[in-house]
Amino acid sequence: MDSAVTAPVGPPSVIDLEKQYLFQNYLRYPLVLARGKGCYVYDTSGKRYLDLIAGIGVNALGHAHPRLMKVIREQAARMIHSSNLYYHEYQGPLAERIAKASGLDRVFFCNSGTEAVEGALKIIRAHGRKISPEKFETVALLDSFHGRTFGALSITGQENYRRDFEPMLPGARFTPRNDLAALEQTVGPNTAGIVLELVQGEGGIHPLDPDYIRKARELADRHNALLVFDETQCGVGRTGTYFSYQMGEPVVMPDVIVAAKPIGCGLPLGFVAATESAAANIAPGMHGTTFGGGPLACRVALEFFDILDTLMPAITQTGSYFRMRLTELARKHSFIKEVRGYGLMIGVELDFSGKQIVLDAMAEGLLINCTHNVVLRALPPYILTEQDVDRSIRVLDKVLKKALPPVAQASGLREG
Numbered sequence: 001m002d003s004a005v006t007a008p009v010g011p012p013s014v015i016d017l018e019k020q021y022l023f024q025n026y027l028r029y030p031l032v033l034a035r036g037k038g039c040y041v042y043d044t045s046g047k048r049y050l051d052l053i054a055g056i057g058v059n060a061l062g063h064a065h066p067r068l069m070k071v072i073r074e075q076a077a078r079m080i081h082s083s084n085l086y087y088h089e090y091q092g093p094l095a096e097r098i099a100k101a102s103g104l105d106r107v108f109f110c111n112s113g114t115e116a117v118e119g120a121l122k123i124i125r126a127h128g129r130k131i132s133p134e135k136f137e138t139v140a141l142l143d144s145f146h147g148r149t150f151g152a153l154s155i156t157g158q159e160n161y162r163r164d165f166e167p168m169l170p171g172a173r174f175t176p177r178n179d180l181a182a183l184e185q186t187v188g189p190n191t192a193g194i195v196l197e198l199v200q201g202e203g204g205i206h207p208l209d210p211d212y213i214r215k216a217r218e219l220a221d222r223h224n225a226l227l228v229f230d231e232t233q234c235g236v237g238r239t240g241t242y243f244s245y246q247m248g249e250p251v252v253m254p255d256v257i258v259a260a261k262p263i264g265c266g267l268p269l270g271f272v273a274a275t276e277s278a279a280a281n282i283a284p285g286m287h288g289t290t291f292g293g294g295p296l297a298c299r300v301a302l303e304f305f306d307i308l309d310t311l312m313p314a315i316t317q318t319g320s321y322f323r324m325r326l327t328e329l330a331r332k333h334s335f336i337k338e339v340r341g342y343g344l345m346i347g348v349e350l351d352f353s354g355k356q357i358v359l360d361a362m363a364e365g366l367l368i369n370c371t372h373n374v375v376l377r378a379l380p381p382y383i384l385t386e387q388d389v390d391r392s393i394r395v396l397d398k399v400l401k402k403a404l405p406p407v408a409q410a411s412g413l414r415e416g
């Protein structure tokens with residue numbers, strides 16, 4: 001028998017093809033997903049996973065939701081794209097829906113969170129420029145994440161994302177979250193905008209204090225700057241209210257918000273919403289997009305809003321139940337430092353890297369993600385049930401029992 005090593009026969013796997021032909025910018029998990037149903041996804045071998053990350057907070061109604069499937073089929077047969085040269089039937093009604101839900105006046109549609117942030121940055125710049133050529137600074141937070149295009153990246157307060165692309169847009173100033181004195185020092189007459197995630201997502205599920213949000217409003221008013229809330233991750237139902245700024249009492253109103261992720265339920269859709277006066281900074285011709293706000297994506301978003309109205313109390317309830325069960329888990333596993341979040345935006349901070357936990361959970365049929373190295377993050381579909389939470393807790397308990405945090409490794413101790 002010929003003992004020479006022969007190349008494998010048959011077609012290359014999708015993983016091999018990606019390795020050969022794609023930019024190597026993603027560090028993907030070794031999992032090829034084939035389909036989804038509700039809160040579960042299935043890989044190409046048919047193995048089932050409970051999906052707590054939901055396309056990074058996008059698949060808010062889970063997978064293959066029957067009402068979404070119906071409107072997608074219908075609308076795909078009628079019209080998918082029309083451009084922004086013409087009116088279509090769904091942008092106006094969707095803008096009205098968003099205006100009513102947000103308390104803002106006008107909406108611009110785009111395709112993603114980073115694009116929405118770009119739109120908001122253009123509003124900030126145009127607002128400042130009308131007042132003075134020096135008024136172009138944007139104040140943002142350390143540990144923030146606003147996207148990967150140049151503008152959004154310039155105000156992303158994590159150096160590791162920006163480092164390779166310096167120099168950034170001029171005028172970005174960063175300040176630590178929840179530090180009132182630092183914010184007061186950073187915002188000044190040249191500030192044209194303040195951009196905040198009220199719950200930092202990529203930064204590790206860190207909420208801003210109500211006092212801090214109020215201070216930002218006060219400083220924006222004092223210095224005639226626009227207050228912008230980036231609701232891309234924490235908005236559109238995620239925290240149990242339409243938008244995260246509506247959780248607090250009294251509500252601190254922004255001048256501008258940006259949102260994306262769940263609104264298109266997987267179809268690319270984002271938006272900027274603004275007060276009448278902030279929106280007036282953008283005159284005809286100053287901004288636009290070919291794809292943004294197409295008929296298919298807008299119709300799906302309208303259907304999503306109808307369904308969201310019925311889900312809001314469940315988001316709060318299931319989220320509290322999830323955090324309660326995680327807090328119980330934290331009592332068993334002392335290397336869980338904190339359980340944080342609102343609604344179905346949940347972070348579990350460990351005192352060691354969560355990367356192996358993510359892989360071990362995946363092997364046990366649970367998809368969760370790790371952000372900021374040490375924070376396990378869940379952004380599950382809004383249709384998650386308490387039974388799904390119980391299943392997640394069982395898997396997490398099992399994989400955490402196996403985990404050896406560095407201190408325990410050194411002393412040979414095993415938690416749980």
Ligand SMILES: Cc1ncc(COP(=O)(O)O)c(C=O)c1O
Binds near residue numbers: 230
């Ligand atoms: C708060 C925030 N802003 C902006 C973005 C960028 O959104 P996208 O990836 O849709 O461009 C993200 C993405 O995670 C985000 O979490």
